[in-house]
Amino acid sequence: MRRYELMLVLRPDAPDERASAVIDRTTRYVVAEGGQIIKVAPWGRRRLAYPIERYREGSYHIIAFESPAEAIAELERSLQITEDVLRYLVVRTFRPARPRRDAASSGETYEGSDVPSGEDDEEQDTGERIDESESEAAPAAID
Numbered sequence: 001m002r003r004y005e006l007m008l009v010l011r012p013d014a015p016d017e018r019a020s021a022v023i024d025r026t027t028r029y030v031v032a033e034g035g036q037i038i039k040v041a042p043w044g045r046r047r048l049a050y051p052i053e054r055y056r057e058g059s060y061h062i063i064a065f066e067s068p069a070e071a072i073a074e075l076e077r078s079l080q081i082t083e084d085v086l087r088y089l090v091v092r093t094f095r096p097a098r099p100r101r102d103a104a105s106s107g108e109t110y111e112g113s114d115v116p117s118g119e120d121d122e123e124q125d126t127g128e129r130i131d132e133s134e135s136e137a138a139p140a141a142i143d
Helices: 016-032 070-080 101-106
Strands: 002-010 036-052 055-067 085-093
Touching (some): 002 036, 002 070, 016 036, 016 070, 036 085, 055 070, 055 085
Antiparallel strands (some): 002 055, 002 085, 036 055
8 A cells, every 4th residue: 555645735714624524525435445543633723825616725534545546536436426526636655665684684774765965984095186386266255
């Protein structure tokens, strides 16, 4: 299963019951499709960057969940036809990296990233050094 975040912008004049019904219907759909709800966070009313359907404010809600990839298309279709939803956005988020199997089996520790830390274990001398006196920088920049 993949991890997703859904941001909903609901109409600000929608009653609280209808807004909670949209969120409840969305979370029930995710669970029915074999997913799992991680977090539901209401952000409250916020000003929109531009008017949407003559509204200048929207009620924001974030839903973090895990779901099979096949279920996302149907979720988006249902949100698209819901009249209380002004905008929605579903993005895939990434989990922290897991330890590699070869590192775990050899007893090495794995810090969760394939990106080098920038600190070399051994200092390698390439033989090329920049002489600061031959720098093309302005003399004021050197001082």
